[in-house]
Amino acid sequence: MSVRLFAPYLGEEELNEIRDSFAKSWIGLGEKVAAFESAFSEYLNCKNSIGVNSATAGLHLALNAFKFNKGKKVLVPDITFASTAFASVYNGLEPVFVDVNEDTVTISIDDLIKKYSKDCVAVMPVHYGGQPAEMEKITDFARDNNLKVIEDCAHTIGASYKDKKLGLWGEVGCFSFEEKKAMTTGDGGMICTNDDGIAERIRAPRWLGIDKDTYKRSSGYTSINELDVKHWYYDINELGFKYNMNDLSAAIGLVQLKKLDWMNKRRSEIIRKYLDLMKDLNYTKPILPFEPENYSYWLFGVRCGKRDELIKYLKSKKISTGVHYVPLTQVNYFKQWKSDCPVAENIWNEFVTLPLHVMLTDKEIQLVVDSLYEFEKKNY
Ligand SMILES: Cc1ncc(COP(=O)(O)O)c(C=O)c1O
Missing domain, CATH: 3.40.640.10 (Type I PLP-dependent aspartate aminotransferase-like (Major domain))
Structure with a gap:
């Protein structure tokens, strides 16, 4: 599971x-x-x-x-x-x-x-x-x-x-x-x-x-x-x-x-829960200035300087993650239109997308957050 x-x-x-x-x-x-x-x-x-x-x-x-x-x-x-x-x-x-x-x-x-x-x-x-x-x-x-x-x-x-x-x-x-x-x-x-x-x-x-x-x-x-x-x-x-x-x-x-309004509301509730539980993390911060009461998010994620280690750690806990996205100027096909985008180039290396869907349980949210705290304890 x-x-x-x-x-x-x-x-x-x-x-x-x-x-x-x-x-x-x-x-x-x-x-x-x-x-x-x-x-x-x-x-x-x-x-x-x-x-x-x-x-x-x-x-x-x-x-x-x-x-x-x-x-x-x-x-x-x-x-x-x-x-x-x-x-x-x-x-x-x-x-x-x-x-x-x-x-x-x-x-x-x-x-x-x-x-x-x-x-x-x-x-x-x-x-x-x-x-x-x-x-x-x-x-x-x-x-x-x-x-x-x-x-x-x-x-x-x-x-x-x-x-x-x-x-x-x-x-x-x-x-x-x-x-x-x-x-x-x-x-x-x-x-x-x-x-x-x-x-x-x-x-x-x-x-x-x-x-x-x-x-x-x-x-x-x-x-x-x-x-x-x-x-x-x-x-x-x-x-x-x-x-x-x-x-x-x-x-x-x-x-x-x-079902859309309900699904949007449910995702907002989950994000609020994540934000509240993550307050005391020092090195793992939300990717966006999330305002779940005002906007409808499809993605929840964090920025972490030790991105790859964190992904590996969460994987060991059977927690799926993603990275959204590799900047397009770094993708082979788009290099022909390369232009300077220093912010994108800098921040994406820290992106980790975390589980977010309407069926996510409180237990699963807690497991994700506990794993983030454990990771910080072990790695910083
Ligand atoms: C920002 C953005 N634009 C466009 C698309 C394309 O959507 P679709 O898969 O429906 O073609 C996606 C899909 O993930 C997306 O993330």
Whole structure:
């Protein structure tokens, strides 16, 4: 038995919703995707939500909507998952790696201003672990410099920053439902925007650029309200991708969305417990200025100067850990766009992600914290 790092929280309700899709014998892009998109829009209070098969696909399509000239540049934080930076490469654009703030691990405004050039067309802030990026400063700078803002919300769903929902600060927000995230659909993502024009430029390319989706065309086969002999006809006006969400994922998502507030609250309670129990540690400090009562975190972790020894010690106690993330400027593929990010380079060596999921028990939390104290006693 070991303490898991992340775990999806799934039950009979999700299975029942999947059974409903089986009963209808429709598991592709269909009415459940549409229902999940509406429910998500209602939850976030935004005009348009578009379901896709991952946040990676969502970030690709979000940038694609602006048809930037090839070779232009996109500002991304150095500490993030590769998908944030890949989105620019998929679009023939160049990532510009911006350093992070030491305390919040979100994109540094000072370095953003330093790295900005006239070739930059967009900025993609990441709410690292659920810690909001400084969106008011980012959107002000973006407005003054004609940059589009695409929020990578893979690590948080439902929280607000300065009274505005994360995901709605920029032109587009992209959420992830990958299995470890705040809520899951197995794999999946949602692209959200209040701009109808942008939504339109995202909807067609997510399904091969086809201007009518299968579900709508299929109803034309038999519906007596649609006596259009050309119901089967569609056109393609641009390069498209096979990035749609399917009804099986949406079935899970519909139920997960109903549980989301509770799951966010439960994760917040666990973080509060961790913080209270860890108060007297001297060399092992929380990675972020966690405010679990105000924001929704997906990740909990500590900074420790003896990172690798700590990981080994926790492993000996059967406690799973992770490191989020190796800065992208240090990853082979991205070295071609290397830029100086001294803070990221310095702090990531101390990162240890600790177990956080809604099923984590008090006993497991205590074991993790006791192990941290024992480690300090033995190693300092
Ligand atoms: C910051 C960030 N952006 C994007 C993604 C991509 O999400 P997905 O796995 O849904 O493609 C992840 C996934 O872990 C992530 O952490």
